[in-house]
Amino acid sequence: MNQRSTFVFATLVFCISVSLTFAEGQPETSWQAGVSSVKITPEGPAWMAGYASRDKPSDGVELDLFAKSLVVRDGSGETLVIVTLDLISVPGPLRKHIEERLVQSNGLKPANLVMNCSHTHCGPEIRTTGSALSGLDPERREKAVAYVESLQTRILSSIDAAFIKLAPAKLSFQKARAGFAMNRRLPSDTGYRNSPNPEGRVDHDVPVLRVEDTEGEIKAIVFGYACHNTTLGLYQMNGDYAGYAQNYLEEAHPGTVAMFMMGCGGDQNPYPRRTLELAKQHGRTLATAVEAALETPKRAITGSLRVAFETADLKYADVPTRDQLLEQAQSANKFDKNYAERLLKELEDGTLITSYPAPVQVVRFGDAVLFVALPGETVVDYSLRIKRENQKQGGPDVWVAGYSNDVFAYIPSLRVLLEGGYEAGGAMKYMTTVVQPGAFTPDVEELLMSRINELVKATAEPLPSSDE
Numbered sequence: 001m002n003q004r005s006t007f008v009f010a011t012l013v014f015c016i017s018v019s020l021t022f023a024e025g026q027p028e029t030s031w032q033a034g035v036s037s038v039k040i041t042p043e044g045p046a047w048m049a050g051y052a053s054r055d056k057p058s059d060g061v062e063l064d065l066f067a068k069s070l071v072v073r074d075g076s077g078e079t080l081v082i083v084t085l086d087l088i089s090v091p092g093p094l095r096k097h098i099e100e101r102l103v104q105s106n107g108l109k110p111a112n113l114v115m116n117c118s119h120t121h122c123g124p125e126i127r128t129t130g131s132a133l134s135g136l137d138p139e140r141r142e143k144a145v146a147y148v149e150s151l152q153t154r155i156l157s158s159i160d161a162a163f164i165k166l167a168p169a170k171l172s173f174q175k176a177r178a179g180f181a182m183n184r185r186l187p188s189d190t191g192y193r194n195s196p197n198p199e200g201r202v203d204h205d206v207p208v209l210r211v212e213d214t215e216g217e218i219k220a221i222v223f224g225y226a227c228h229n230t231t232l233g234l235y236q237m238n239g240d241y242a243g244y245a246q247n248y249l250e251e252a253h254p255g256t257v258a259m260f261m262m263g264c265g266g267d268q269n270p271y272p273r274r275t276l277e278l279a280k281q282h283g284r285t286l287a288t289a290v291e292a293a294l295e296t297p298k299r300a301i302t303g304s305l306r307v308a309f310e311t312a313d314l315k316y317a318d319v320p321t322r323d324q325l326l327e328q329a330q331s332a333n334k335f336d337k338n339y340a341e342r343l344l345k346e347l348e349d350g351t352l353i354t355s356y357p358a359p360v361q362v363v364r365f366g367d368a369v370l371f372v373a374l375p376g377e378t379v380v381d382y383s384l385r386i387k388r389e390n391q392k393q394g395g396p397d398v399w400v401a402g403y404s405n406d407v408f409a410y411i412p413s414l415r416v417l418l419e420g421g422y423e424a425g426g427a428m429k430y431m432t433t434v435v436q437p438g439a440f441t442p443d444v445e446e447l448l449m450s451r452i453n454e455l456v457k458a459t460a461e462p463l464p465s466s467d468e
């Protein structure tokens with residue numbers, strides 16, 4: 001089935017079901033939902049993402065990786081496509097490719113697409129830009145390009161399959177908590193170290209979107225958690241704790257697709273870590289929290305979808321000069337040297353950026369859920385603040401995802417930026433998709449928050465009548 005016929009078919013199914021629903025005199029919201037899962041594990045050995053110290057390709061598969069798509073459509077035809085990936089990142093060019101196809105072939109807007117990654121550190125590298133591919137030997141480069149092409153195809157086929165499966169559905173929200181994430185920024189005499197900090201801020205919420213068919217059978221479980229998928233650094237592909245959690249839920253609920261959505265876990269690690277047993281254990285803990293959520297009273301989602309998508313222009317502080325970079329390029333540290341050389345190339349080509357358009361998205365599921373999707377490796381302060389400012393008695397439940405739509409850098413809060421360390425700007429030299437000149441300016445949190453607040457406000461207003 002080609003794209004156009006997919007869309008026509010999906011539209012046809014939708015029209016029939018709406019008329020049936022109204023004929024039976026059911027409530028005004030007639031949700032449609034379709035879900036699909038496609039394997040994206042690379043064939044054979046592949047270079048892996050996540051740790052700069054990796055020095056050889058993968059040598060096996062411990063647990064397959066998946067791209068999963070959920071399409072939901074409200075009674076007026078507004079559609080949301082949620083794609084979750086067992087991958088390190090959602091590179092901007094990957095999102096752009098998927099978005100353009102959905103805009104052209106399915107008549108959607110960018111705001112109708114959410115893409116989130118689990119940030120597993122045991123998945124393949126995803127190199128989507130010239131700078132990310134430069135310096136690789138020809139064989140590795142060829143493999144990296146081929147993987148991205150196959151990934152794009154598989155994601156689109158997963159979305160198409162979800163559209164084809166659109167059928168009447170019931171949506172509800174539930175939540176629980178899980179405790180294995182801990183803040184990983186420990187203050188020390190020499191600055192903030194990557195080490196468990198029991199006093200540090202955490203967000204232990206486990207939000208759950210439950211999608212059932214009209215018989216009450218669960219078809220999809222979308223669940224979130226704010227914690228790096230860094231239990232492991234194996235050379236065998238796997239989705240870390242999030243991969244195991246999804247696997248356990250799908251085993252326990254045959255016929256259901258479980259989708260993990262990463263929260264603002266930029267400064268959160270799973271503890272303890274470093275063994276396969278612990279990754280499975282954390283996966284089991286998270287799956288158990290989801291099962292607990294499924295036993296709580298369901299908050300039925302009625303009403304309509306409202307979506308908004310914009311960018312916030314985040315600025316970089318202290319863009320280095322050519323002389324500074326030439327000096328740094330002499331460094332004995334191979335990462336500093338490589339970073340300086342990449343920046344020098346951007347400078348010479350006239351492409352060195354001084355700001356970056358970071359995507360921000362807000363989705364309202366009726367009056368029940370206010371969903372905010374943030375870009376980059378957003379630290380936990382963002383989800384805590386957005387929930388503190390928007391979660392009101394009797395108002396919608398607030399769900400904040402990080403690692404969405406374009407994962408190009410760590411995004412610190414003002415607090416983390418001022419404290420310094422890895423997430424504050426120290427990690428910039430390891431970023432591959434976008435070559436960035438250093439830390440963000442101190443207004444980073446306010447730039448992002450003011451854009452979020454605009455979208456929260458815009459989606460709160462009633463939609464104009466479609467027949468005007």
Ligand SMILES: [Zn+2]
Nearest residue numbers: 119228266377
């Ligand atoms: Zn990370």
